[in-house]
Amino acid sequence: MNMVNYFEEAKEIFRYRELLRNLVSRDIKKRYKRSALGFLWVMLDPLLMLLIFYVIFAGLFGSSKGTYTTYVMSGIILWQFFSQGTKIASIAFLQNRNIINKIYLPKAVFPLSIVLSSLVHFIFSLVPLFIIILFSGIKPGFSLFLLPFVVAVVFIFSLGIALTISTLAVFMHDVTYIYDVLLLGWMYLSAIFYPVSILPEKLQVLMSLNPLYHYISLFRGCLYDTSLLTAGHIVSGIFFAVLSFLVGWSIYYRNKDRIIFYL
Amino acid sequence: MIDYVKGKSVEKKTLWALRNISLHVHKGESLGIIGPNGAGKSTLLKVVSGVMKPARGKVHTNGTIAPLIELSAGFDDELTGEENIYLNASILGFSRKDIDERYERIVDFSELSDFIGTPLKNYSSGMVARLAFSVATEANPDILIIDEVLAVGDARFRQKSKERILAFKDRGIAILFVSHDLEQVKEVCNKVLWLDHGAIERYGDTHEIISEYVECQTTVKRTD
Numbered sequence: 001m002n003m004v005n006y007f008e009e010a011k012e013i014f015r016y017r018e019l020l021r022n023l024v025s026r027d028i029k030k031r032y033k034r035s036a037l038g039f040l041w042v043m044l045d046p047l048l049m050l051l052i053f054y055v056i057f058a059g060l061f062g063s064s065k066g067t068y069t070t071y072v073m074s075g076i077i078l079w080q081f082f083s084q085g086t087k088i089a090s091i092a093f094l095q096n097r098n099i100i101n102k103i104y105l106p107k108a109v110f111p112l113s114i115v116l117s118s119l120v121h122f123i124f125s126l127v128p129l130f131i132i133i134l135f136s137g138i139k140p141g142f143s144l145f146l147l148p149f150v151v152a153v154v155f156i157f158s159l160g161i162a163l164t165i166s167t168l169a170v171f172m173h174d175v176t177y178i179y180d181v182l183l184l185g186w187m188y189l190s191a192i193f194y195p196v197s198i199l200p201e202k203l204q205v206l207m208s209l210n211p212l213y214h215y216i217s218l219f220r221g222c223l224y225d226t227s228l229l230t231a232g233h234i235v236s237g238i239f240f241a242v243l244s245f246l247v248g249w250s251i252y253y254r255n256k257d258r259i260i261f262y263l
Numbered sequence: 264m265i266d267y268v269k270g271k272s273v274e275k276k277t278l279w280a281l282r283n284i285s286l287h288v289h290k291g292e293s294l295g296i297i298g299p300n301g302a303g304k305s306t307l308l309k310v311v312s313g314v315m316k317p318a319r320g321k322v323h324t325n326g327t328i329a330p331l332i333e334l335s336a337g338f339d340d341e342l343t344g345e346e347n348i349y350l351n352a353s354i355l356g357f358s359r360k361d362i363d364e365r366y367e368r369i370v371d372f373s374e375l376s377d378f379i380g381t382p383l384k385n386y387s388s389g390m391v392a393r394l395a396f397s398v399a400t401e402a403n404p405d406i407l408i409i410d411e412v413l414a415v416g417d418a419r420f421r422q423k424s425k426e427r428i429l430a431f432k433d434r435g436i437a438i439l440f441v442s443h444d445l446e447q448v449k450e451v452c453n454k455v456l457w458l459d460h461g462a463i464e465r466y467g468d469t470h471e472i473i474s475e476y477v478e479c480q481t482t483v484k485r486t487d
């Protein structure tokens with residue numbers, strides 16, 4: 001009975017796919033229309049972040065310069081896909097209260113559309129990443145074909161978090177601030193700009209509880225280091241994605257009819 | 264057609280916004296909903312259109328519902344008129360094909376074809392309202408829900424939108440119409456529901472109820 005209802009809501013979202021499309025394209029238009037460099041910012045943004053990390057940390061962690069650049073760049077790009085999407089999605093219901101208050105629609109389209117636009121940005125930011133990879137002399141192999149699978153898993157994980165945070169934020173606005181701080185700490189714990197091997201052994205074990213660590217490892221595995229494509233990363237990655245999605249969807253589903261009273 | 268809105272109440276904190284409302288609206292009927300501020304008129308519309316779920320009771324509707332409620336809620340200032348037509352129509356649940364088919368008619372009715380490529384922030388508020396009205400009324404609904412939105416645009420456009428609403432009525436569409444403009448209610452509706460404090464005060468023939476409502480309001484004023 002419950003499963004049937006869950007499915008009904010998903011069908012309803014599918015019926016509103018034109019709205020999803022319009023929301024995503026609006027997001028992309030608005031984000032880049034105003035700026036002089038326009039769409040170039042998709043590429044410049046991670047490159048500038050890379051530059052900062054490079055200047056500060058390359059001497060510390062970079063044994064060979066080319067690999068370190070690729071290492072950091074891939075970490076940044078995957079991290080941004082997750083963090084930007086979920087961060088903006090955390091206020092998805094609050095920001096669209098005008099519409100939700102007036103017109104019936106399946107509300108999950110709002111957080112979903114934000115995670116989708118984050119996916120689009122991620123795909124564009126693969127361009128500078130591949131340029132860097134080619135410059136550092138790495139030749140991507142067949143493992144590249146695993147990339148869509150890894151991206152799909154990260155997408156599902158992000159969507160689950162987005163649904164959770166955006167729903168909770170309606171009932172308690174503090175959630176968005178708490179999540180911002182959490183993200184900052186989470187970034188430092190995700191082995192974006194340092195190799196995991198520098199961590200003490202105990203912390204390395206704890207890393208296996210960090211979903212983003214698995215995702216970033218798998219992403220790097222697809223791109224240039226097949227030794228990272230371990231069963232452990234794959235199984236944990238799928239596990240966290242499924243868990244996140246089930247939790248997010250059920251929190252959203254149980255509260256979707258109450259949201260309006262708190263907006 | 265709306266079959267019934269039965270024994271329905273909506274919970275908001277501990278206050279009942281609506282209680283024991285039970286009524287039927289059939290195909291081709293248009294029901295005016297009047298009453299003082301805070302009587303529960305808009306809440307009733309929200310419950311019927313599915314924005315809110317009633318805490319108790321049930322709403323049965325047959326067919327598609329088009330809401331004409333605060334028309335510009337789904338618009339975006341930065342986008343052009345054309346982009347906003349697509350955005351707003353998809354908020355109402357239209358598919359891409361539906362919108363493509365209706366696009367020309369929407370632009371024609373709004374009389375904004377010269378400005379359709381301009382961002383909405385450069386529109387006057389009357390122009391925005393015209394565009395919104397044109398999108399919402401192209402929905403071809405079975406049930407039309409109107410919340411105080413006929414006072415849109417200049418006098419000529421107001422006349423035009425009123426004619427469009429009356430044409431809906433002739434086509435056998437059920438209409439729920441909330442308004443403080445009693446003259447408009449008289450023109451559009453054949454039945455009136457008078458709400459007060461979330462309950463039905465009176466329900467029945469338009470002219471009868473409205474004259475009682477007016478009388479009641481003037482007595483209140485006199486006792487003041």
